[in-house]
Amino acid sequence: MTAVVRRVIRMGIVEILAGCGSRRHRGRSATLRWCDLFGCVNDNGGKRGRLVKGGPMVRIASAWIVLAGFAVAQAQVNVQPGLSGRGARAPQAELEAPPLKDEDYCTVEGVVVDARTQAPIRKAAVVLVGVGEANRGGAGGISDASGRFVIGRVPPGRYQISLQRNGYASNSGRAGAAGNPASLTLSPGEHLKGLVLRMTPAAVISGRVVDEDGEPVAWARVTAMQYRYLRGKRQLVPAGGATTDDRGEYRIFGLAPGRYWVSAAWTDREMGLRPLVRARTPDRIAYPDIYYPGALEPEQAAPVPVRAGEERGGIDFRLWPAQAVTLSGRLVQPGSERTVRGVMMMIAPRTRLDFVGPVSRRFAQVDPSTGRFTLTNVRPGSHVLTAVYRDGENTLYARQEIEVGASDIEGIELVLAPGITVQGRVEIDKGGADLVKLDEMRVLLQAEDQEAPFFGMSDGRVKADGSFELRNLSPGRYTIRLARLPEGSYLKSARLGDQEVLASGLMLTSSGGFLTLMVSPFGGQVDGTVLDAEKKPAAGATVVLVPEENKRHREDLFFQQTTDQNGRFSFRGVPPGDYQVFAWDKVEPGAWRDPAFLERYEEDGVKLSVKGRSQELAELKLLRTEETDL
Structure with a gap:
């Protein structure tokens, strides 16, 4: 969800x-x-x-x-x-609960104000998004001239709050942004009043992009990025972007206060519209992506700090040409004479495949009648060519590493191979069969390989007898997840044949296998409250349940939640084991996966030992993150 x-x-x-x-x-x-x-x-x-x-x-x-x-x-x-x-889902008894009565619905009333001036904000969209498989609903309202809003007929449950308004930074996905509660918990029939939601004026980054002669570059892509922790690594992730106009000028708006790393990339306006990508210049040069104030690699770039409501101008770029070559070849589909329409193909530097920003990958077109492709203005270095082709219900993949030097490379053959099929069965731990409805579940395989986001996630619906099938998988390592588990349940084990793969990940080569997943409905529960320095409940705090040190390589053992309007949190379906629980006022998403970050707060965490079916209680003090952690 x-x-x-x-x-x-x-x-x-x-x-x-x-x-x-x-x-x-x-x-x-x-x-x-x-x-x-x-x-x-x-x-x-x-x-x-x-x-x-x-x-x-x-x-x-x-x-x-x-x-x-x-x-x-x-x-x-x-x-x-x-x-x-x-993907928690309530136990079967709760799934079959009768419809809500009119008196069970809730009402949420409040006001939206400017975080700096406390002035009311009109026309702000306040949206409540249901949390959990048992609460997939949503509700919303628009603030009036006095900043007030009323949201009626809200089903009881837990909700995330999203605020949207032109000229203000969205709070979406940012726990406790501007001092707001990031979530609400509503009891049946509750009428919540007096909720104050604060919005921070958005910042702007603007500037100009020119070429080596000082001429304006139109259609250049400028991206503002921030560091976030993805797949356990601290990476730059796009937060906003803009395209330059005919004067080479750009303006990125709607940014939250913070530090941004800004890049500029030359783009061909006609990219994707030509039958074949052709060389832009006859002298075989390319304009490499550049990072402010003039670095070729993001690690060498300098951040651009912006305050709430600030318009930071003068973030200018000069693009310089560099040596480039052309790659050409064709896609081959063995045993088929059919044309390959709709192929997605990209090239990326091998050392930058895990970089999420849009500047690290380039897409190419493939001639559908011949399968031939041409990639121009490719810089020397180590690259990876990848392609995916969907032929009806089947998906074919191709991947090839290639070293690019000072000369053009011709005759490249990318061979499309069929995807891998994995069959399996979901089993229920002893004594829990009556608590789990198998055909509500979905098996998810998330590729861990660096180019995985290009191919996406594979999922399979579980049938009533527990069987499932996952098709069209590319070779690589996968993390196994189960969605729509009953609340309080967890994935206990995963075996490919006789090999346990839950902790290590599922490695697929050229063939699949039989995958057996064991679900236990007897997970533990951790409930608690976060208190600030004045011993008052802290709304919007980020609470993280962290496994013991020798298990911190397992992403599935980390739990995160933001406290509701009463400073409360609740984790369910926690696998048995030893944990520490922390609560921060503000923290980069995923920072807790960084051992160096956790080490600074290790002594402040509350230690817990979770057992099957146990309920652990914790009262946490709100931790203030250091400026260097943000």
């Missing part, structure tokens, strides 16, 4: 809620949305629709959005009790 929430918020949550009504996407807007990229999931059976069709530019844009949004979604696997990787 959280993966859905984060992507929905990134694409404009108000527009989404007003959008898909399932029948041909009622209320459809011109913006690419969830339904466009990932298929429509409607209320009539929840079946996935077809992936959006369109020209090469649509597919390229979709791929980039998937790449950025998907990588960010990876940053936090266990964000709420039973979410995302655990």
Whole structure:
């Protein structure tokens, strides 16, 4: 669910809620949305629709959005009790609970104000997004001229709060942003009043891009990025972007206060629209991506700090040409004479494959009649060519590492190979069969390989007898997840044949195998409250449950949640073991996966020993992060 929430918020949550009504996407807007990229999931059976069709530019844009949004979604696997990787669902008895009575619905009333001036903000969208598989609903309202809003008929449960308003930074995905509670817990029939939500004026970064002669560069892509922890690594992730106009000028708006690393990249305006990508210049030069104030690598770049409401101008770039070559070849589909229409193909520096920013990858087109491709203006170095081709229900993959020198390379052959199929079965731990409904689950395999975001996530629905099938997998290592588990359950083990692979990851080569997943409905529970320095409940704090040191390589054993309006948190479905629990006022998402970061706060964590079916209680003090940690 959280993966859905984060992507929905990134694409404009108000527009989404007003959008898909399932029948041909009622209320459809011109913006690419969830339904466009990932298929429509409607209320009539929840079946996935077809992936959006369109020209090469649509597919390229979709791929980039998937790449950025998907990588960010990876940053936090266990964000709420039973979410995302655990996808909690209430026990079967709760699943069959009767419909809510009118008196069970809740009301939320409050005011939206400017965080700096405390002045009321009108026309702010306040959206409540249900948390957990047992609460997939949502509700929202718009503030009036006095900043007040009323949201009625809200089902009881836990919700994340999203605030959107032009000229202000969105709080989406930022726990406790501007001192707000990031979530709410509503009891049946509760009428919550007096909620004060603060919005921070957005910052702007602007400047100009010119070439080596001082001429303006139009259509250059400028990206503002921030460091986030993804897949356990601290990486630059896009936070905003803009394209230069005919004067070479750009303006990136809607930024939250903070430090940004800004890059500029030359782009061909006609990229994706030509039958074949052709050389831009006859003298074989390329304009490498550049990072402010003039570095060729992000590690050498300097941050651009911005304050709330600040317009930071003068962040200028000069693009310099560098030696480049052309790569050409063809895609081969063994045993088939069919044309290869709709192939997605990219090239990326091998050392930068794990970089999430849009400047590290370039997409190419493939001539559908011949399978031939041409990549121009490629800089020397180590690169990886990858391609994916969907042929009906089957997906073919190709991958080849290539060393680029000072000369053109011709005759490259990328051989498309069929995806791998993995069959398996979900089993229930002894004594728990009556607590689990197998056909509610989905098996998710998340590729750990660096180019994985290009290919996405594979998932398979579990049948009533526990069997499942995962198709069209590319070779590589995968992390195993189960979505829509009953609340309080966890994935206990995963075996490929006789080999345990839950902790080490599932490694697929040229063949699949039989995967057996063991689910235990007897996970532990950790509840508690976070108190600030004045012993008052701290709303919007980030609470993280961290496993013992020798298990910290396992992402599935980390749990994260933000405290509700009463400073409370609750983790369910926690595998038995030893943990520490921390609460921070503000922290980069995923920073707790960094051993150096955790070491600074090791003595401040509360130690817990979680057993099956146990409930552990903890009262936490709010930790203030150092400025160097942000």
